[in-house]
Amino acid sequence: MKKIKLFCFPYAGGSARIYNEWKPYLHQSIELRPIELAGRGSRFGEPLYDSLEAAVDNLLEIIEEEILYNNYALFGHSMGALLSFELARKIQNLELPRPTHLFFSGKSSPDIKEDTDKTFHMMEDDEFKEEIMELGGTPPDFFTHPELLDLFFPLLRNDFKLAESNIVAHNNEPFDCDITVLLGKEDDVTSRQADGWKNHSKKNVTLHYYNGGHFFIHDEKEGIIRVVNKTLEDIMKENLRKLYTKGNGLR
Template identity: 40%
Template sequence: MSKLVLFCFPYAGGSGSIFNNWRNYLHHSIELQPIHYAGRGKRFQECCYQDMNEITNDIFENITGYINKSNYSFFGHSMGGLIAYELCKKMVSEGLHSPAHIFLSGIKPPNHVREKKVHNLPEKEFKEKIGKLNGTPKEILNNQELMDIYLPILRSDFKLIEEYEFSREGYKLNTSITAMYGKQDDITEEDMKKWTDFTSKDSQVRGYPGGHFFINENYIDIIDLINLTLVGRGGFYDQSYI
């Protein structure tokens, strides 16, 4: 059997390291490959992305070697889910096989109209906005030296989301979808059900306790679902690439 690779896409401001602990719970046949965005983590010296095309092209170039040799799936949270969706479209446009499955977490469908007023807010208002999302540790929010480093990254990521333009060209994926949401988030079950329109394959919606960053407190349950979906009986895993 060829190996199963799970590419994980972090949220705005996040780095691939947020998924490192997942290796302890993923099925032994699944190889975790966190996506590392430019401008942070091991790629700190690189410039942040300007738009969605730039980030999808960059990730495509970095993972193509795995795609040709492996069964693969995507997991993306928030901004990462939108990137994962666009990367799926690019895989098809480049003649590569689609992911076996895509897990989309805490992100509304791509045709949803997104606000275009957060990334360029004055610093005080911007910090208040990201603080309400509860995804940035207070140790960073309250440390001006760290915020001087972190704010440009966040502004770049929010700009990428807010200026994203949905294209209907190749919009429907040939990939099964699991859409996840936090029951206390402002993203609802009805929002996530709309992802059904973006695939010709099966889809399911799962809700978890918590707000926008529900994946932090529910990651073991989420990984159990990933394991079941990709390698368990009754899951969606596409056997055609084995």
């Protein structure tokens, strides 16, 4: 049986390279597919996305041929989780082959906002820098190098603009696959925002909490990969069982 492709999407300001270190630890039945976004990494020279919808259209264009003939799952952290969510919705609305599982990491349910939620991309530069440093994930001394800041700052602000928007959907039917939600215990996601993910699946939604704040994805790598491996291994076993049962039934 073919491997399950695991398409992974980075957080705001991040590159697909953050997932490369997962490869040695993933089960042999999983093929890691980190997807690079425009304007960074191997796509550094490409223009930034002007809307969330444009980003989703581009990501679908990248993976569409692969999802037609393979079992696959989507994983995204923070902005990457929102991209995964909107991408899965678009796939569903276009009636393309759907993912076997969805992993949403470091992200509240997109349809539930709290009064305390911040709008980062609208902040003045100094406030924006302070908030980004408080979130973590970016080395503090990065902001002391003007040449790096000039390159990175527009990308980061644009990413937050994408992360703080949603596509207005005409069809918001819950997904027909299981969802796994991964969150940091010290992140700003409220219990209401976390539980809101349960409205987005017709099946099971499982929440996992890890030590740390918004960027627990770096410090809790082993625990996250353990969940990913177990989840996708179980899917592969179930697919094999169905094939075996079907094969015996044809005799």
